[in-house]
Amino acid sequence: MSALIEMQGVTKSYGSFTALDNVTLSLSGTSPSMTAVAGESGSGKTTLARMMLGFINPSIGHVLYRGKDVAKMSGTEQRQFRREVQPVFQDPFDVFNPFYRIDHVLETPVKRYKLADTQAGARAMIEDALKRVGLRPQDTLGRFPHELSGGQRQRVMVARAVLLRPKLIVADEPVSMVDASLRATILDELKTLNRELGISIVYITHDLTTAFQICDNIMILYRGTVSEAGSVERVIGAPKHPYSQLLVSSIPLPDLDKTWGSDEVPVSEASAARANPGCKFAPRCPHVMEMCWDNVPPKYVPDSQRLATCFLYRDAPVAPGDDVAVVFRPPDGPVAVAAS
Ligand code: ADP
Ligand code: MG
Numbered sequence: 001m002s003a004l005i006e007m008q009g010v011t012k013s014y015g016s017f018t019a020l021d022n023v024t025l026s027l028s029g030t031s032p033s034m035t036a037v038a039g040e041s042g043s044g045k046t047t048l049a050r051m052m053l054g055f056i057n058p059s060i061g062h063v064l065y066r067g068k069d070v071a072k073m074s075g076t077e078q079r080q081f082r083r084e085v086q087p088v089f090q091d092p093f094d095v096f097n098p099f100y101r102i103d104h105v106l107e108t109p110v111k112r113y114k115l116a117d118t119q120a121g122a123r124a125m126i127e128d129a130l131k132r133v134g135l136r137p138q139d140t141l142g143r144f145p146h147e148l149s150g151g152q153r154q155r156v157m158v159a160r161a162v163l164l165r166p167k168l169i170v171a172d173e174p175v176s177m178v179d180a181s182l183r184a185t186i187l188d189e190l191k192t193l194n195r196e197l198g199i200s201i202v203y204i205t206h207d208l209t210t211a212f213q214i215c216d217n218i219m220i221l222y223r224g225t226v227s228e229a230g231s232v233e234r235v236i237g238a239p240k241h242p243y244s245q246l247l248v249s250s251i252p253l254p255d256l257d258k259t260w261g262s263d264e265v266p267v268s269e270a271s272a273a274r275a276n277p278g279c280k281f282a283p284r285c286p287h288v289m290e291m292c293w294d295n296v297p298p299k300y301v302p303d304s305q306r307l308a309t310c311f312l313y314r315d316a317p318v319a320p321g322d323d324v325a326v327v328f329r330p331p332d333g334p335v336a337v338a339a340s
Contacts, residue, residue, distance in 0.1 A: 002067035004029045004167060004200055005052060010061035012047050020044040021224040026325040032198040033331045034191060036211035039221035045204045049172045053087050083113055086161035088171040093153060096145035102156055103141050109163055129159040133189050151182040162193060172204045187214045208251055212236045217328040220244055223280045230306025231329040241308040242285045287312055305329055
């Protein structure tokens with residue numbers, strides 16, 4: 001059984017700069033999952049999203065959709081991929097043409113993919129999709145983009161994705177431009193789509209709190225590398241990587257709206273000055289050891305539900321094939337190490 005989507009040793013470089021470094025990840029092709037990709041600004045989240053969506057190709061490695069290399073698909077395969085893997089972006093206003101009514105952005109995919117035979121059929125599909133994201137069709141259709149709130153526009157974008165009955169939605173910071181009061185509702189709706197329609201969701205965020213609330217699994221990126229990954233209970237509940245520990249300790253628990261990553265970890269001048277081919281986190285790490293400067297840590301598996309790219313766990317086994325999926329918990333399933 002092939003995975004829904006897989007990244008195999010994916011690196012993306014821009015000149016000498018590496019935006020994403022050797023990421024391996026696979027999402028189950030049988031159990032629709034909710035996976036968070038988290039990290040501070042510039043950690044490579046959008047680069048990862050764009051590769052999953054086939055918008056850019058890896059410099060090294062492969063992205064496979066149902067076992068097919070996204071960079072080498074035939075026209076027919078590509079058409080199916082484009083329909084089944086849908087993006088939801090940060091700022092929906094950019095996607096709307098201000099001169100067209102909201103209906104246009106919903107009718108276009110229905111026509112392009114011939115989803116309905118009749119006008120009435122198309123209308124029924126669009127209304128169903130709007131209701132699934134908590135919008136009343138009569139309050140939404142016939143309006144212009146500027147007549148809707150940011151939250152409503154974002155829901156229209158989710159409805160547009162839902163129309164196509166995708167297998168995967170890649171949502172890149174989908175609520176960061178939405179009013180705080182609406183964020184939780186929209187994220188809950190994504191979770192409902194996952195559970196009711198079996199759509200897998202990759203939720204990209206810099207907010208650990210919402211990742212914990214809606215996702216099964218999480219992957220934390222630090223400067224393009226995976227620092228820790230596994231079930232949200234383990235990684236956020238009891239982080240092992242020093243970077244995750246710093247992030248989690250900077251969330252004040254009563255304030256759910258606080259985003260993390262804003263508190264810069266101090267770097268001592270001596271460690272900042274030291275160029276290192278080893279662990280990228282070494283200059284900021286409170287537990288840095290001599291070996292960290294010259295060696296890149298592999299993905300250690302300190303317990304069955306997580307891996308940590310850190311030499312503190314060098315007595316633990318290394319993830320087979322460097323694969324993050326080995327520690328991803330199946331949604332609502334038994335806690336176990338999945339076969340890789
Ligand atoms: P995030 O979404 O986590 O904030 P991005 O994936 O957007 O991070 O960017 C990661 C790094 O890659 C950033 O330092 C960014 O400047 C760089 N980067 C992204 N896209 C390009 C590009 N097209 N050309 C050059 N550098 C890029
Ligand atoms: Mg981004």
